[in-house]
Amino acid sequence: MREIGINFGNKTALVQLWAPQAKKVELLVTDAGHRLALKKGHLGHWSLQTDEIKPGDKYQFVLDDDKKLPDPASLAQPDGVHGPSQAVDLNALTWTDKQWTNPPLADYIFYELHTGTFTPEGTFDAIIPKLDHLVALGITAIEIMPVAQFAGGRNWGYDGVFPFAVQNTYGGADGLNRLVNACHEKGLAVVLDVVYNHIGPEGNYFANFAPYFTSKYQTPWGDAINFDDAGCDGVREYFIENALMWFRDFHIDALRMDAVHAIKDLSAKHILQEITERVDILQQQTGRNYYLIVECDLNDTRYINPLKHGGYGINAQWTDEFHHALRVSAGQQQNGYYSDFNGLADLAKAYMDGYVYTGQYSAHREKKFGSQIVNNPGQQFVVFSQNHDQVGNRMLGERSNQLYSLQMQKLLAAAVMVSPYLPMLFMGEEMGETNPFLYFTSHQDPELAEAVRKGRKAEFKAFHAEGEAPDPQSVNTFQNSKIQWQLLQNPERQTMFEYYKALIALRKQLPALKTLNRKNVKVEVDTNKQTLTLY
Amino acid sequence: MREIGINFGNKTALVQLWAPQAKKVELLVTDAGHRLALKKGHLGHWSLQTDEIKPGDKYQFVLDDDKKLPDPASLAQPDGVHGPSQAVDLNALTWTDKQWTNPPLADYIFYELHTGTFTPEGTFDAIIPKLDHLVALGITAIEIMPVAQFAGGRNWGYDGVFPFAVQNTYGGADGLNRLVNACHEKGLAVVLDVVYNHIGPEGNYFANFAPYFTSKYQTPWGDAINFDDAGCDGVREYFIENALMWFRDFHIDALRMDAVHAIKDLSAKHILQEITERVDILQQQTGRNYYLIVECDLNDTRYINPLKHGGYGINAQWTDEFHHALRVSAGQQQNGYYSDFNGLADLAKAYMDGYVYTGQYSAHREKKFGSQIVNNPGQQFVVFSQNHDQVGNRMLGERSNQLYSLQMQKLLAAAVMVSPYLPMLFMGEEMGETNPFLYFTSHQDPELAEAVRKGRKAEFKAFHAEGEAPDPQSVNTFQNSKIQWQLLQNPERQTMFEYYKALIALRKQLPALKTLNRKNVKVEVDTNKQTLTLY
Structure with missing residues (x-):
């Protein structure tokens, strides 16, 4: 059971809140109008055992008779951020996946999807009927973009402000429960994208409660989350509890932790190491396997090295550089971060070495970058020819279908699928989706909305793209990003689907592709013929 | 030879400056009035080969016809910061220590001294006649507080702004050359304290030249030195060159790097790891041994673990916690950072485990702190009952003699000397110096001087000390901090000296004390009797 927020035991609720600066903390049960005092414990951890709140009741915390605020560890925000x-009894979730066994990570073939745009309805329940399509494709794991409650109904998910509350417009905790059951019944693992490097801008009430942030480190989102400054223990426990909850209470099979290079922690034990250790203990308790995957832009194997070798013990990391080298090989203009990549020679390096930048100078970063991978096997690296970021961070959000010929799309797919790494698809690529995947938001705060519009424009300086960036706040931008399932009726799309299906089947069957041994891969480049031979 | 600043080869000088933003760079040879244009090379590294500057000539760099500035890699600042x-030919230093061999680090018995207050004259040359005293005492290494050029003539050294220039009032490069020769002739190793975590406040012209700082990280001194942000390569090379210079050109035996916890670097290769690697190469080139020691307030063995085990390869670190536990055992009031220490039980832990905080909650830091030392031998830890910080950071700068009885002073000395760690004395403790060691500065900038006065007062809030802090800017504060050599005439002082001498001799002779095996130490604590037994 969580050791944070409101949780239900034998008929009574245990209410817990960390608020070290508060002199008085009450629980306000909204409909009943009850105000119940919490008792202050060690280091500002307040608590209360009560039977006056039931699952489904709405509530707020009242600090010092003054501020009425939602719970930082809220499990549901039915009326938004x-x-x-709203109190939720996690024990009341219904699990039908007793038979499920998480496959070895080496068998993962990822399919990244965004709940809001994967289906017309944009809900977890609407995903369920599409799972047969994914099973037919040969996918073994869906990776769901972040579902933590964000402002409004349209967001990639990285603006979440309630890391424990499943987005209400997606279907909340119950909806996610049903989706995970359905996936496990169909033999699909579920990977959840979680954000531990910042809290979103709107509905972020954290600073009222405790020192969740520190000005010691600056990130693209402002003050960093406090993982090593005074008071950090409560913050560390908060995120550890979050990771544990997804595995234990939602039967998630793997977490993909967003941009961990923006997690600043000089503690003797890095927070990622501590998460690994705590998840290891949970594995022993439940007898299930859980995987930790990071997005990490440091080219530093410390993150994925075993604990006993001084690493943080993370199972795998995303490898954007494979993508960049692949894209430039396919004709992508060398602008922005692509300016660091030279096409086939770099792609060959990515196939053999994993990282392209292993210590040499990067003109884009204006410094030497990265380190050599020594002992890490292929299954520690996730590769792709598209993902939400690489598509959506283009000004016009073009998927491969809008950029490349059919032949080139097939080549890109094959390049990923024959790699000695874990392959990932981005929703729709298996049918050559023609809609873009744009950057969209639904901030309620007008100043923030305007700042996001401006920020979006500033971001495209490096790309020198023409025309205006679509308005992230517009409903159309969101609607235009949806998967068009009717495309599958089109014979050309169906051919693409069959091609992906055949590729994935081949990967699963051929021992040379199945065994992810990076050191067995030999690559030859012929830059005149623009060919690259793997054997 | 240095690859930075002005260096002399075969009759001509090679002039190098990193100034990526400059459109024009000239060398102004001050007396001759010559202005010589440098040529821009790769990544903003400007250079010029010329015979128009000679050793001893004063010079400035002129950026964009506008700013006349001293050289960031200056070797001498005869007229202050x-x-x-002033150009210096490092090849012209005279070395008489060909016979010298750096002893094993396990044999180091450190004596920390501050050049300005160790003698009435406050110079390197004045230290030389005192070396016989130290040899008689049994010391094997002197550790010199930082000598990089700072503003004025009175400073601990941590406000240095020219890391390559030896303080003019101490005697400059030639003076240091003579001192190192004299030490090596007498069998003493020389440890130099260097500051790579910040640049001092006055005479800090760095930002005019290149991105030496980054706002990504905040330190007690403001923006951190840029070790991992855009442009960091030039900054990293700057400090690597500095470390190499002291070993290669000044025959220093070990560097003590100040407060490395304030060095913020998330590169795949940490700057300390890179320094270790580069010093390793230098060792191979010169056939000499050099040691790297850090002050590090993280209780994290990553810093001192071998490179091959994911560490940074540093040879040893200071262990302040041994000091704090020892002091509280001796009766020190548990205020400020001492509030975290409980006396004998913590001292026993320090004897056995090295770190006192190995992951438990620290009330002073308001977080869990530290990690367990597993495989690191005793010779990786430097311990002391006094040092410049622990004495000088008291409001009144009292040395042990002003705080403790003679018996207790002897007990403190013995506690250090029987430890399985590397012992360090602070100048004067061997004769029970009665003068304080106060915090002193000689900033020329009145605003800065006032800010330092105020900052000093604010620092003592936690100590609730009574009365006024002595004015750091006053000459008296500096003069009152000087060692009183005439004390040695006093029979009581002479007894103390003989006691230290006997203790050190015992440590060198007894195998149980000589072999620094932390795991062979057993400690028993009897809190009733307030005794601690080591065996």
Whole structure:
């Protein structure tokens, strides 16, 4: 059971809140109008055992008779980020996946999807009927972009402000429960994208409660989350509890932790190491396997090295550089971060060495970058020819279908699938989706909305793209990013689907592709013929 | 030879400056009035080969016809931090220590001294006649507080702004050359304290030249030195060159790097790891041994673990916690950072485990702190009952003699000397110096001087000390901090000296004390009797 927020035991609720600066903390049960005092414990951890709140009740915390605020560990925000929290009994989730066994990570073939745009309805329940399509394709794991409650109904998920609350417009905790059951019944693992490097801008009430942030480190989102400054223990426990909850209470099979290079922690034990250790203990308790995957832009194997070799013990990391080298090989203009990549020679390096930058000078970063991978096997690296970021961070959000010929799309797919790494598809690529995947938001705060519009424009300086960036706040931008399932009726799309299906089947059957041994891969480059031979 | 600043080869000088933003760079040879244009090379590294500057000539760099500035890699600042730099031929230093062999680090018995206050004259040359005293005492290494050029003539050294220039008032490069020769002739190793975590406040012209700082990280001194942000390669090379210079050109035996916890670097290769690697190469080239020691307030063995085990390869670190536990055992009030220490039980832990905080909650830091030392031998830890910080950071700068009885002073000395770690004395403790060691500065900038006065007062809030802090800017504060050599005439002082001498001799002779095996130490604590037994 969580050791944070409101949780239900034998008929009574245990209410817990970390608020070290508060002199008084009450629980306000909204409909009943009850105000119940919490008792202050060690280091500002307040608590209360009560039977006056039931699952489904809405509530707020009242600090010092003054501020009425939602619960930082809220499990549901039925009225959005500014409204009251809602009590949820995690024990009441219904699990039908007793037979499920998480496959070895080496067998993962990822399919990244965004709940809001994967289906017309944009809900977890709407995903379920599409799972047969994914099973037919040969996918073994869906990777769901972040589902933590964000402002409004349209967001990639990285603006989440309630890391424990499943987005209400997606279907909340119950909806996610049903989706995971359905995936496990169909033999699909579920990977969840979680954000531990920042809290979103709207509905972020954290600073009222405790020192969740520190000005010691600056990130693209402002003050960093406090993982090593005074008071950090409560913050560390908060995120550890979050990781544990997804595995234990939602039967998630793997977490993909967003941009961990923006997690600043000089503690003797890095927070990622501590998460690994705590998840290891949970594995022993439940007898299930869980995987930790990071997005990490440091080219530093410390993150994925075993604990006993001084690493943080993370199972795998995303490898954007494979993507960049592949894209430039396919004709992508060398602008922005692509300016660091030279095409086939770099792609060959990515096939053999994993990282392209292993210590040499990067003109884009204006410094030497990265380190050599020594002992890490192929299954520690996730590769792709598209993902939400690489598509959506283009000004016009073009998927491969809008950029490349059919032949080139097939070549890109094959390049990923024959790699000695873990392959990932981005939703729709298996049918050559023609819609873009744009950057969209639904901030309620007008100043923030305007800042996001401006920020979006500033971001495209490096790309020198023409025309205006679509307005992230517009409903159309969101609607235009949806998967068009009717495309599958089109014979050309169907051919693409069959091609992906055949590729994935081949990968699963051929021992040379199945065994992810990076050191067995030999690559030859012929730059005149623009060919690259793997054997 | 240095690859930075002005260096002399076969009759001509090679002039190098990193100034990526400059459109024009000239060398102004001050007395001759010559202005010589440098040529821009790769990544903003400007250079010039010329015979128009000679050793001893004063010079400045002129950026964009506008700013006349001293050289960031200046080897001498004869007129202080704001004046021109002076060319020095490092090859012209005279070395008489060919016979010298750096002893094993396990044999080091450190004596920390501050050049300005160790003698009435406050110079390197004045230290030389005192070396016989140290040899008689049994010391094997002197550790010199930082000598990089700072503003004025009175400073601990941590406000240095020219890391390559030896303080003019101490005797400059030639003076240091003579001192190192004299030490090596007498069998003493020389440890130099260097500051790579910040640049001092006055005479800090770095930002005019290149991105030496980054706002990504905040330190007690403001923006951190840029070890991992855009442009960091030039900054990293700057400090690597500095470390190499002291070993290669000044025959220093070990560097003590100040407060490396304030060095913020998330590169795949940490700057300390890179320094270790580069010093290793230098060792192979010169056939000499050099040691790297850090002050590090993280209780994290990553810094001192071998490179091959994911560490940074540093030879040893200071262990302040041994000091704190020892002091509280001796009766020190548990205020400020001492509030974390409980006396004998913590001292026993320090004897056995090295770190006192190995992951438990620290009330002073308001977080869990530290990690367990597993495989690191005793010779990786430097311990002391006094040092410049622990004495000088008291409001009144009292040395042990002003705080403890003679018996207790002897007990403190013995506690250090029987430890399985590397012992360090602070100048004067061997004769029970009665003068304080106060915090002193000689900033020329009145605003800065006032800010330092205020900062000093604010620092003592936690100590609740009574009365006024002595004015750091006053000459008296500096003069009152000087060692009183006439004390040695006093029979009581002479007894103390003989006691230290006997203790050190015992440590060198007894195998149980000589072999620094932390795991062979057993400690028993009897809190009733307030005794601690080591065996």
